[in-house]
Amino acid sequence: MQGCGGVGQLHDVGGTGNGESGGLAFVPGAPRVHLRGKDRQAGLCGRQEGSLVGRGFGVVRRMVFLPKNDWQEEDLPQRKGDSDSYDEFGDLDAKEEEEKNKPKTALDLEPWEGGGGDERYHYSHPLFGDMQTPEELNEELEATGLEKHRLQLHPDEAFGSIFRYEGALVDTVEIHEKAWNMVAEEFNMTKPDRDDIIRAMAMPTEKAIQRVxxxxxxxxxxxxxxxxxxxxxxQAWQEHDHKMRDGTEEWLERLQKANIPMCLITSMDTRSINSxxxxxxxxxxxxxxxxxEDDLETREQMYLQxxxxxxxxxxxCVCFDSDPEGISAAHDVSAKVVSVLGTHKAWELSTAxxxxxxxxxxxxxxxxxxxxxxxEGRPEEKMELEPEAKPDRWNSGPW
Known part of the structure; x- marks a missing residue:
């Protein structure tokens, strides 16, 4: 019991009936205190060297600690879920044992437990819990009932738009270039050129320092x-003027008029992006x-969130991005992607x-x-006729 720090099994042997105040004989090495019914409600109110005293409902009861092995076989089958938690009050009863051994589903697994799912897709949501694949999210978020009927009348509202700020809306190469040059001067390193900066934008900073x-x-x-x-x-972000790409506001206005919801993803904190x-x-x-601040590690996780x-x-959902990584990430989560030219060449974005x-x-x-x-599901494969093989039995033999 946490209230007195004792460990062992607590058995009620009743009062002595001769006016004794009663007590608890403490047996060292007993694994756990186990209280049921009124004894558990009474609780333990003190501990002395080798003894504990239990009081409750105005009755002082004498109880004895026994080692676990002395009571387990006899008492365990009689316990029918009286304990609130087997971690605190004893071993599992039949119902708790069944619940513990019940096979896990994808929603019960811890993040990436047992190889379930891909860590690129993992995310947690208070409503849907932990989902491991985009397919599960597609099923959970599919419109049903009246909402499905409403979207049939207004089909554009069934879609969602996801914009990545760094690239789709604003060219942030200048911000990265200014930051890298500041660091190069401070550490007396060679300043990188623009191509190196663009390559570094597609990988973690530590990897870029060593490999780019x-x-x-x-x-x-x-x-x-x-x-x-x-x-x-x-620092460079705060000093930058953040000029939007041409046509950005016009396109956002069209989406808003069509009642298509929009979400903005960024690598910056909430306060900075709001400002x-x-x-x-x-x-x-x-x-x-x-x-x-959402603590997501991959682009796939950001799109799913x-x-x-x-x-x-x-x-x-359609994702608006500007680099090959964004294209791959969007397709991996079953989304569509529109790529904006600028930082990368057109042939690098051909998979969009x-x-x-x-x-x-x-x-x-x-x-x-x-x-x-x-x-519409998987397209039906077209059947192709195989060319008829010419018999060659007339070309062989002794004739």
Whole structure:
């Protein structure tokens, strides 16, 4: 019992009937205190060397500690779930044992336990719990009932738009370049060129320091430089004017008129991104954000979290990004992706569902066409006739 610090099994042997105040004989080595019924309600109110005293309901009872092995076989079958928790009051009864041994489902697994699911997709949600695959989220968020009927009347509202701030809305290469140059000057390193900076944007800072900048291979120095680079990036972010790409506000206005919900994802903290979009005048378009404070590690996780906040299945979401990593991540979670030219060449973005040089080239009809085949299942394979083989038995033999 936590109240007195004792360990062992507590048995009620009743009062002596001759006016004794009663007591508890403490047996060292007994594994656990076990109280049931009134004894558990009475509780333990003190402990002396080798004895405990139990009081409750105005009655003082004498009880004896016994080792676990002396009572387990006889008493355990009689216990029918009186204990609130087997961790605190004793071993499992039949019902608790059955609950413990019940096979786990995907929703019961701890993050990435037993190889269940891919760590790129893992996320936690208070309503749906831990889901391991985008397919599960597609099923949970699929519209049903009246909502499904309403979306048939307004088909555009069934979709969701996910924008990645760094790339799709604002070109952040200049911010990264300024931050890297600040760090290079402080540590007396060679300044990187633009191509190296673009390559570094697609990987963790520590990896970029060692494999792109080639500044050091010492892990301690790498972590120190990476920390300083994060500080420099935050400073450069605050000083940047954050000019939106051409056609950004026009496209956001069209989506808002079509009642298509929008979510913004970013690697910055919530306070910084709120201040930035407010200064840019686009804060009214986004009803939800996914930021660094959500503690997500991969782009796939960020897209899935955004789909949750939009209350749309990932397969009904279109992601606006500007790099190959974003294209792969969107397809991995069954979403569509529109890639914006700028940082990367067109051939590097060829796997996107749609590539545009400016967002104002888009219409809501373009978005609807991206999802034309969603829900139709796997296309039927075409049958091809094999050419008839010519018999060659006439070409062989003694004749």
């Amino acid at each position: 900048m080639y500044w050091t291979q010492d892990w301690g120095d790498t972590k120190r430089i990476a920390f300083r680079k994060a500080e420099a990036y935050y 930035t979009v407010e200064k840019a005048g686009i804060d009214r378009y986004f009803g939800s954000f996914v930021t660094s 955004a789909a949750l906040r939009l209350h749309r299945p990932p397969q009904k 569902d749609l590539t545009v040089s400016s967002l104002d080239e888009l219409t809501t009809y373009n978005v609807r066409r991206l999802f034309a085949a969603v829900g």
